[in-house]
Amino acid sequence: MKKYSALVQDAIAAAKDQEWEKAVEINEEILERDENDLGALNRLGLAYMQLGKPYKSRDAFKQVLEKDKSNLIAKKHLESLKNKEKSVSALSNTYFIEEPGKTKIVELHRLAQKKVLSKLRVGEACKLVTKKNKYISIETESGKYIGALPDDLSHRLSKLIKRGNEYICLVHSFADNACSVHLRESKTSAKNKDLQSFPSGKAASAALNIVDEEFLIEDDIPVETGEHESDKSDEFQDTLEKINNGDDY
Secondary structure, three states, X not given: OOOHXXXXXXXXXXXXXXXXXXXXXXXXXXXXXXXXXHHHHXXXXXXXXXXXXXXXXXXXXXXXXXXXXXXXXXXXXXXXXXXXXXXXXXXXXXXXXXXXXXXXXEEOEOOOOHHHHOOOOOOOEEEEEEOOOOOEEEEEOOOOEEEEOOHHHHHHHHHHHHOOOEEEEEEEEEEOOEEEEXXXXXXXXXXXXXXXXXXXXXXXXXXXXXXXXHHHOOOOOOXXXXXXXXXXHHHHHHHXXXXXXXXXX
């Protein structure tokens, strides 16, 4: 069995390295030996906060204040939790309102591991990353993979993005084995002005066909005619020679 002092050092190191699940385990072991260790309770509260478990985090900080009403660390983090709840509530009541054709809440496929999902936050900004095979992955701002959009939506949005549209993505909800994001069209390009990003029902299939058809006649897609510059040059020289010789052409 490790010495008490060694456990405390391990707990501090885990927090510095942001190994939050490990930090929970170590601090809980410390509290099994001494339930009045305020440092362990504060570290436990912080670890739960970082793991996206506000109820457990709040409980730990409240235990600190029950033992020491003037503990500034616990007071500060409880206030922070309170403010986060207010901001998330406000965000849910405003930003997550559905706007037909412009927004959509999407359940992600091919999810990342639990340890990645557990660190997400409701309202956290994410990036849409288009892959070579046209599927779109959702990543954190720091580049960590979260999951992928459904294939049909990836196919559609990848084309609209190529044609100039832009989108904002926020984490809507998450659990150990699920994650949904809120997508909002933030910029509509001139090429897409008559197209909805997220049509519903029969309109979705019809709109996707329109995108496919228009995508095929884009001005920037080269058209191969089978006729090359050298062919044109030879033909021109031959015609010019016939004209100079007075031949029929």
